[in-house]
Amino acid sequence: MKKYSVFAIAREAMRGHKGWEEQWSSPEPKKEYDVIIVGAGGHGLATAYYLASVHGITNVAVLEKGWLGGGNTGRNTTIIRSNYLYDESAGIYDHALKLWDGLSQELNYNVMYSARGVMMLAHNVHDIQVLKRHVHANRLNGIDNEWLTPEQAKEFCPPLNISKQARYPVVGAALQRRGGTARHDAVAWGYARGASARGVHIIQNCEVTGVKRAANGAVTGVETTRGFIGAKKVGVVAAGHSSVIMNMAGVRMPLESYPLQALVSEPVKPVVPCVVMSNTVHAYISQSDKGELVIGAGTDQYVSYSQTGGLHILQHTLDAICEMFPIFTRMKMLRSWGGIVDVTPDRSPILAKTPVPGLYVNCGWGTGGFKATPGSGHVFAHTIARDDPHPINAPFTIERFRTGRLIDEAAAAAVAH
Amino acid sequence: MLLIRCPYCEEERPELEFRNAGEAHIARSADIAGESDDDFEKFFFIRSNPKGIIYERWRHMHGCARFFNAVRDTVSDKFLMTYKAGEPKPAKLPGASK
Numbered sequence A: 001m002k003k004y005s006v007f008a009i010a011r012e013a014m015r016g017h018k019g020w021e022e023q024w025s026s027p028e029p030k031k032e033y034d035v036i037i038v039g040a041g042g043h044g045l046a047t048a049y050y051l052a053s054v055h056g057i058t059n060v061a062v063l064e065k066g067w068l069g070g071g072n073t074g075r076n077t078t079i080i081r082s083n084y085l086y087d088e089s090a091g092i093y094d095h096a097l098k099l100w101d102g103l104s105q106e107l108n109y110n111v112m113y114s115a116r117g118v119m120m121l122a123h124n125v126h127d128i129q130v131l132k133r134h135v136h137a138n139r140l141n142g143i144d145n146e147w148l149t150p151e152q153a154k155e156f157c158p159p160l161n162i163s164k165q166a167r168y169p170v171v172g173a174a175l176q177r178r179g180g181t182a183r184h185d186a187v188a189w190g191y192a193r194g195a196s197a198r199g200v201h202i203i204q205n206c207e208v209t210g211v212k213r214a215a216n217g218a219v220t221g222v223e224t225t226r227g228f229i230g231a232k233k234v235g236v237v238a239a240g241h242s243s244v245i246m247n248m249a250g251v252r253m254p255l256e257s258y259p260l261q262a263l264v265s266e267p268v269k270p271v272v273p274c275v276v277m278s279n280t281v282h283a284y285i286s287q288s289d290k291g292e293l294v295i296g297a298g299t300d301q302y303v304s305y306s307q308t309g310g311l312h313i314l315q316h317t318l319d320a321i322c323e324m325f326p327i328f329t330r331m332k333m334l335r336s337w338g339g340i341v342d343v344t345p346d347r348s349p350i351l352a353k354t355p356v357p358g359l360y361v362n363c364g365w366g367t368g369g370f371k372a373t374p375g376s377g378h379v380f381a382h383t384i385a386r387d388d389p390h391p392i393n394a395p396f397t398i399e400r401f402r403t404g405r406l407i408d409e410a411a412a413a414a415v416a417h
Numbered sequence B: 001m002l003l004i005r006c007p008y009c010e011e012e013r014p015e016l017e018f019r020n021a022g023e024a025h026i027a028r029s030a031d032i033a034g035e036s037d038d039d040f041e042k043f044f045f046i047r048s049n050p051k052g053i054i055y056e057r058w059r060h061m062h063g064c065a066r067f068f069n070a071v072r073d074t075v076s077d078k079f080l081m082t083y084k085a086g087e088p089k090p091a092k093l094p095g096a097s098k
């Protein structure tokens, strides 16, 4: 792998940019690997990267039914934060946040992590109580989060409407300054390049259609649209399709898949300096470096794999955005799209061994897993390499739905992000 | 937005009048306190989440307010049929080959 640097740019500029090499190779699948990862989203690629870079396991294939990063990784609104309520969540999301800082250097790839601050608005007494509880809980866990008055919120984000006459008046806000955004595609591409350089095979247009198990129940490999590929360890990291693949192995999951939508406006000059979220009015917004307003909407109310979503969901979100930011009422929206998110009953992910020997699953990130990509890949690689979870992901089992040891962020963070 | 036929009102109405109420034909045990942890997990948390035909409950919230069942394809979101609560799971689906 040739390193990207200012010298490389200068060198290539001199010779007409003819010397850039492909960022990752596209090999033919081998008959057998040590580890197969199903799904080349950010989480799957990060897992492969850390298997190779931390654990020295390089005989790895990442199988992707479409193109890499074409799932939720390329469809999300890229909000990064770690101000979750419970200790277990704080552990995993802040592990990820620490890895975001420095990820561009580690991967030699600009993932454009920008700690511009995530501000969550309170509109009523209940919001104040919930958000202040988060501020205190976060601080006890060593995670930055601070309380702002409406005036301080407006100072931090000038276009915000804090008029008392607003339909949903802003009565305060919680701010995590280390929160922010990153460039979603670059995250997938950077991990893919790093993994490929260490020998990992990334095989696109290769859909997993079955999971093969031996008489003793252990995994022996997967059936794919490009034939059978063997492996004694298989990690399923397929977001909205995780339960479909787990079903192939005979494991029923506590998951439901819903469409989640987002949309972007025409590009304008810098106007929103941070990320603003409101759980109560159910909307959130930031501005991309291209200048588009990036707006996240909610999920549809029914299970679906359609990768679209109802128009009324977007309308509802835009109503709320226009109340919070009256200056945007005449902006034009350019594109909208949907992704299929896998939601667990307690809204926390599952990163665990499964009842099937050799089968591991990393799923249930639902509406908010982009932020966790580096941390999730890091601890999931550990789980696969050692056949034992990392202390950080040890609580995120499938069995918690039988034992009742839930990590109930549902009430804590009911909105999409 | 979906158009949903309420089997009580016998009319197709916009989705906004309805509330989805999750997977259908999951029976609650008559002796819920006596359920094993395994069975309770299956009843409470495990869902089939099919990519294809789903049997699900809907409630005509802003109409007759009654619960009913529907059969829908989760890939196209097309409804195959709706039927009243308490009616058995349909053995044969209209327009389906199997």
Ligand SMILES: Cc1cc2nc3c(=O)[nH]c(=O)nc-3n(C[C@H](O)[C@H](O)[C@H](O)COP(=O)(O)OP(=O)(O)OC[C@H]3O[C@@H](n4cnc5c(N)ncnc54)[C@H](O)[C@@H]3O)c2cc1C
Pocket: A038, A039, A040, A041, A042, A043, A044, A063, A064, A065, A066, A067, A068, A069, A070, A071, A072, A073, A074, A075, A076, A077, A078, A079, A080, A206, A207, A208, A209, A237, A238, A239, A240, A241, A245, A260, A261, A262, A296, A337, A338, A339, A340, A341, A365, A366, A367, A368, A369, A370, A371, A372, A416, A417
């Ligand atoms: C509109 C929207 C907005 C969001 N906003 C945010 C946000 O602001 N912040 C945040 O933290 N999170 C957000 N999320 C959630 C986040 O995108 C996901 O949690 C995260 O991307 C999941 O990562 P992944 O790598 O597991 O999934 P994906 O990128 O979806 O990767 C899974 C891959 O598996 C592949 N696959 C599926 N079935 C098979 C098969 N049979 N064989 C082979 N491959 C298969 C898919 O094609 C896909 O590429 C948002 C999601 C959406 C849809």
Ligand SMILES: [Zn+2]
Pocket: B006, B007, B008, B009, B010, B060, B063, B064, B065, B066
């Ligand atoms: Zn009705």
